[in-house]
Amino acid sequence: MKKIIPQYCSIADNRRLDADGRYFRLKVADFKPVRPVYPGQFVHIKVADAYDPFFRRAFSIADYDPATRRLEIIYKVVGKGTSTLAIRRKGDSLDVLGPLGNRFSAASKTKTVALVAGGIGFPPLIYLAKALLSRGFSGDQLLFFYGGRTKTDLIELRRIRALGVHVFPCTDDGSYGFKGFVTEAVMQRLADANPKGVYIYGCGPEPMLATLQESAMRRGYAGELSLEAPMPCGVGVCLGCIKPTLDNPRKYVRVCYDGPVFKLGEVKL
Amino acid sequence: MKPDLRVDIAGVTFKNPVLTASGTFGYGEEFADLIDLDALGGIVTKSITLHERPGHPPPRTCETAAGMLNAIGLANVGIERFIDEKIPFLKTLDTVIIVNVAGSTIGEYVEVCRRLEKAGHVDMIELNVSCPNVDEGGMEFGTDEASLIRIMTAVREVTTRPIIAKLSPNVTSIVAMARAAKEGGASAVSLINTLVGMAVNVHDWRPSLSNTTGGLSGPAIKPVAVAMVYKVARAVDIPIIGIGGITTPADAVEFHLVGARAIQIGTANFIDPDAGMKIIAGLRQYLAERRLGSIHDIIGKVKTSS
Numbered sequence: 001m002k003k004i005i006p007q008y009c010s011i012a013d014n015r016r017l018d019a020d021g022r023y024f025r026l027k028v029a030d031f032k033p034v035r036p037v038y039p040g041q042f043v044h045i046k047v048a049d050a051y052d053p054f055f056r057r058a059f060s061i062a063d064y065d066p067a068t069r070r071l072e073i074i075y076k077v078v079g080k081g082t083s084t085l086a087i088r089r090k091g092d093s094l095d096v097l098g099p100l101g102n103r104f105s106a107a108s109k110t111k112t113v114a115l116v117a118g119g120i121g122f123p124p125l126i127y128l129a130k131a132l133l134s135r136g137f138s139g140d141q142l143l144f145f146y147g148g149r150t151k152t153d154l155i156e157l158r159r160i161r162a163l164g165v166h167v168f169p170c171t172d173d174g175s176y177g178f179k180g181f182v183t184e185a186v187m188q189r190l191a192d193a194n195p196k197g198v199y200i201y202g203c204g205p206e207p208m209l210a211t212l213q214e215s216a217m218r219r220g221y222a223g224e225l226s227l228e229a230p231m232p233c234g235v236g237v238c239l240g241c242i243k244p245t246l247d248n249p250r251k252y253v254r255v256c257y258d259g260p261v262f263k264l265g266e267v268k269l
Numbered sequence: 270m271k272p273d274l275r276v277d278i279a280g281v282t283f284k285n286p287v288l289t290a291s292g293t294f295g296y297g298e299e300f301a302d303l304i305d306l307d308a309l310g311g312i313v314t315k316s317i318t319l320h321e322r323p324g325h326p327p328p329r330t331c332e333t334a335a336g337m338l339n340a341i342g343l344a345n346v347g348i349e350r351f352i353d354e355k356i357p358f359l360k361t362l363d364t365v366i367i368v369n370v371a372g373s374t375i376g377e378y379v380e381v382c383r384r385l386e387k388a389g390h391v392d393m394i395e396l397n398v399s400c401p402n403v404d405e406g407g408m409e410f411g412t413d414e415a416s417l418i419r420i421m422t423a424v425r426e427v428t429t430r431p432i433i434a435k436l437s438p439n440v441t442s443i444v445a446m447a448r449a450a451k452e453g454g455a456s457a458v459s460l461i462n463t464l465v466g467m468a469v470n471v472h473d474w475r476p477s478l479s480n481t482t483g484g485l486s487g488p489a490i491k492p493v494a495v496a497m498v499y500k501v502a503r504a505v506d507i508p509i510i511g512i513g514g515i516t517t518p519a520d521a522v523e524f525h526l527v528g529a530r531a532i533q534i535g536t537a538n539f540i541d542p543d544a545g546m547k548i549i550a551g552l553r554q555y556l557a558e559r560r561l562g563s564i565h566d567i568i569g570k571v572k573t574s575s
Contacts, residue, residue, distance in 0.1 A: 004303050005543045046540065051335035051488050056540060097542070232330050232337060233539035235303060237295040239341050240330030250323045252344070257299070 002034035006046070006097045011090055012070065017155045023076050023120075024086050026059075031071040033099055037064040039128035040226055040261040043071065043098035044234035047085040056097065057081040058231045058256070060203070062123035063130070064099075071096070074156065076120040100234050101260045104128050104224055106135060107199035113137065114190060114223075115165075116145045116212055118182050118204025122156060124226055125203055129163050139164040143189065147182025147204070151175040183211045187219070195220040200264060202226070210269035223264040229255040244268040272556035273563040274549070276310075276530050278508045279431035279456035281392050283310040283365050283531060286564055287521070287549050290512050290535035291316055291369035291395060291435070292341065296355040297362065303542040308549065311365030313533060314355070316397045317385075318370075319377040321347035331468050331477035336487025336514070337536060338466050340480035343371055343403055348381045352388040360390040367433065371397040375410075375423050383427040394430050396420070396455075399437030399462035401484045411437040411462075414449035421453025431456035433510065438464050438490075438497055447501045458501065459510035459533065461494045487536040488514040495527055502528025502569060516544065518551020528569040 013027040031043075044056040063072040077083050088094065104124075107113050113132065115125040129142055142165035148154050149172045161167050169177030170185045178185040182204070190198055200223025202212045209225050216223060229241035236257025245251045246268045253259065253267060274285035288311040294300060297312045306312065324344025331338045346354065351368075359366050368391050372378040378396065385391050398411030398420060410416045417434070424432060434450035436443060438461035447458050463484025468477040476482075494513020502509055511529030515521055516537040524532050537544040552564065561567065 003305065006541055053332065054335060054337060054487060054540070055332050230328075230330070230332070232332075232339075233542075235299060235542060237293065237299045238330060238339070238539050239324060239344050240328075240339065242324075242327050242329065244326070252323060252327075 004034055004097065004100070006095050007032065008093045009071070009096050011088055011092045011094055013090055014086070014088055016086075017074070018152055020152070021077070023074065023155045026073040026075065026085070028071040028073070028094060028096060030069050031064070031096060032069055035099060037061060037066070037099045038103035039131045040103035040124055041099040041101050042234075042260060043073070043096050044100055044231070045085070045097075046095035047081050047088070049095065053080045053084055055081075055230070055232050056234060057085070058228075058234055060124040060226070060260075061099065061127055063127050074120070074123040097234065101256055102258070104201060104226070104261050106132065109137060110197065111141070111199040112143065112190070112193055112197055113141055114143045114145060114186055114198065114200050116182060116186050116200060116202040116204070118147045118208040119153065121202075121204030121226070122146060122160070125201060126156065126160060126163070128201060129160075129165055133163065133165070140166065142166065143168060145170060145182050145186050147171070147185070147208070149173065181208065181211065183208060183215060186212070187215050190219070199223050206269055213264060213269055217265050221264070224261050225264060225267070226261045227255050227259055227267065231256045270562065272553055272561060274552060276564060278510070278530060279393070281365055281431060285310040285549050285552070286525070286531035287545050287552070288313055288365070288367070288510065288531055288533045289538060289545060290533035291397065293535045293538045296351070296359070298355070298358045300542060304546055307363040309364050309545055310531060311367055311392075312359070312362070313367040313369050313395055314359075315345050316343050316369045316371035316400065317345055317348055317351045317381055318343055318372055319348055319380050321345065321350065326479045328477060328479055331483070333466070333468060333485065333487070334489060336485055336489035338468055338478060338483035338485055339463070340478045340483035342480065343400060348384050352384065356388055356390050365392045366390065367393040367395050369395045369397050369435070371400055373403070375420050378420055379423050379427055382424050386428045386430065391430060393433060394424070394428060395433040395435050395459060396424060397435050397462075399435050401437070401439060401463060401465045401482070408437050408439065411446065412440050414445055417446060417449040418453040421450060421455055425454035433457045433459050435462055436460040437462050438493060443497045444500050444504045447505045447507060451505060451507045455507065457508040457510060459512055460501065461490070461497050461513045464490055464493065486514065488516055490514050491520060495523055498524055498529050499527035499571070515548070516540075518548050518555055521548050521552055522555055522567060525564065525567045526569070526571040528571075530568055
């Protein structure tokens with residue numbers, strides 16, 4: 001079996017998506033993974049060939065096209081790693097390790113699927129929605145809840161709409177779409193649905209996922225949550241990115257290796 | 270001619286001097302998808318204790334300038350599950366298997382080593398007497414000469430395997446600790462373990478680790494490690510395995526020059542799972558370029574004026 005080793009890929013594009021320069025889209029050319037790439041997996045990127053920032057940074061995969069070998073990542077500049085990545089230019093070479101981690105499992109085709117994205121949690125759900133559509137899900141079955149603090153956070157709204165799924169934009173301040181948390185929109189929209197016919201996929205900030213977990217479990221929905229954590233190694237050995245489990249808070253799972261996708265009720269958030 | 274990278278420590282032959290450091294390589298199996306494990310000189314497992322340990326709550330790691338802090342808290346499956354679940358994989362590998370052992374009492378260290386002796390398929394034992402992140406035991410045994418001699422002697426009685434004492438840099442005299450390890454029956458010493466460190470989040474004023482302090486590792490500590498290997502090599506007649514921030518082939522060469530017979534790759538495994546492979550190839554190239562036939566041609570050959 002071929003080994004997953006770091007590859008140097010060239011940056012095809014790395015451009016900001018909003019006026020404030022908070023969100024960026026990175027496209028990497030010639031990414032030749034030795035295993036198939038699935039929605040929910042991540043790549044571990046060395047943002048600069050330097051000892052500072054020291055660790056790689058994990059980014060969820062927004063899209064990968066095996067034919068063109070183009071990998072797409074959408075990120076928000078939040079700290080040293082992402083601000084270093086943001087100044088990398090087209091043509092630079094970038095050290096990429098992956099794909100790593102597990103993946104979203106495919107919901108049964110009889111279900112109403114709610115994709116619940118908060119903040120910068122939307123990229124893997126775009127990739128997942130595409131995959132579900134290509135597996136024969138109809139656009140009517142897929143409800144994409146896309147939440148942000150304010151209108152300018154919904155940077156990929158047009159693209160998500162173009163997928164042909166039902167899109168429910170939400171903003172905390174009511175500047176666009178539903179006024180309130182994305183989790184409230186989900187619960188309102190699904191209130192009349194048969195809980196057994198609902199499947200949830202969630203990705204976003206941890207407080208949002210905690211709310212989603214609690215309200216979805218109370219309704220009896222099944223589903224999966226994709227988590228984020230600072231990951232020193234990304235391959236399951238350093239035991240740095242652990243989370244306690246809901247059943248036993250002294251038992252830990254590794255976000256990078258046992259996840260990043262977990263069953264709805266698996267992890268204590 | 271291909272330079273000869275083989276080294277021998279306490280009768281155990283390593284195909285090359287590049288090993289992986291405890292706590293940075295899991296139980297080996299985690300890296301099976303990432304590198305050819307048989308190409309390594311040896312694998313040092315995560316610390317094994319008598320009972321399974323969940324480890325500290327998060328956050329357990331923190332990035333620092335050219336390094337990291339960790340306080341994992343010796344999370345491991347315990348000796349019973351290690352023997353049942355991890356040794357079957359390790360014994361399929363064509364590389365030297367070194368099991369790192371930790372405990373909170375001398376009795377625990379002894380019991381783990383006794384069971385390893387019975388289980389077989391283990392080439393050497395590395396005694397972790399230098400973990401800075403647990404309240405009891407660990408570093409206490411590695412910072413007091415009398416305690417170190419006591420624990421080495423006790424473990425020596427229950428195993429026929431060569432024992433490597435992994436030494437802490439958090440001591441007044443690393444040379445005194447290396448001497449004590451030898452007196453207690455250690456066949457080799459490995460150094461250094463992590464340096465005690467701390468970081469504080471300036472936004473919420475909390476320590477960056479749940480354990481408050483942790484162990485500093487990575488390129489940031491390399492000069493400290495090189496100096497300690499150098500001092501021990503000059504003062505104590507015992508094989509040394511050098512550890513501390515080794516990331517590139519040149520780093521490995523530096524450790525060999527000051528007297529390390531073998532080296533361990535630690536934190537670099539997190540950044541580049543392929544680091545060990547690159548260092549093996551780089552060492553070979555370094556020797557070939559200088560028309561040196563063997564790794565022994567550089568071990569301890571630092572040119573100091575004193």
